[in-house]
Amino acid sequence: MAKRRKEELQKPSKEWMNTFADLMNLLLCFFVLLFSMSTVDAQKFEMIAASFSQTFSIFSAGSTAIGDGVLISAGVSQLNELDKYINSTGKAAENDQISDRLDEMQQIMEQEMLRQSEQLAERIQEALIENQLQNEVAIDFTSQYVQLTLKGAILFDSGSASLKQEAMPTVEKVAMILERYTQNTIEIEGHTDNVPIHTNRFANNNELSSARALAMFDYLVENTSLQPAQIKHSGRGEYMPIADNSTPEGRAKNRRIEIRIYNELSGE
Secondary structure, rough: HHHHHHHOOOOOHHHHHHHHHHHHHHHHHHHHHHOOOOOOOOOHHHHHHHHHHHHHHHOOOOOOOOOOOOOOOHHHHHHHHHHHHHHHHHHHHHHHHHHHHHHHHHHHHHHHHHHHHHHHHHHHHHHHOOOOOOOOOOEEEEOOOOEEEEEEEEEEEOOOOOHHHHHHHHHHHHHHHHHHHHHOOOOEEEEEOOOOOOOOOOOOOHHHHHHHHHHHHHHHHHOOOOOOEEEEEOOOOOOOOOOOOOOOOOHHHHHHEEEEEEEOOOOO
């Protein structure tokens, strides 16, 4: 009798108990998931609930599982799939919303920067007309800055980085306009054509363009109230042409000084 009793105690549990345990685990995880979403707004919850219902039927018949196998009988693997599902829906949707919002804010900022540059360009254009410089100084603008372009032939002799005496009236008027923007960052760039140069002073066009930008920088520092810390200068040599270097007219356009006045939102 004792032997029979011992054999009964050693019998394995009913199979339905394993299934029931899996079901309890899944229900527990499901309610934890609902609780974790309790702080999410109603619209977002409805979107997730609809996704649950369409994808694995928890809210309708409970007949569809995520991945392979039956939901109850493969509880552990299904929970892993559930985690992947949540990551690919809830988090992905939230990241998409954040990304869309950032893109929208960036577009708004870009439009505001462009508006500021346009207003700045209008004021400078009026000043150029008042000083009769509209034929000597070209003006353009981007969302970051307003650019003034001066022909190199007006400012410098060939192969030289010294401002020409006859160019001084133009330089003085441009300096007076720039002096109105002491709070803005100003950048000076020197450019040349692609004709090789090698003199006792300049080994190549890079050195020549840098020296010409520096000459303009020195004049502004010495003759205006602009602060040196607000002015940047650099030489770009022959590497950023705006016209065809194969013609004399194109090379003349490429020999130039560009002065950029950055707007307040540019971060410069």
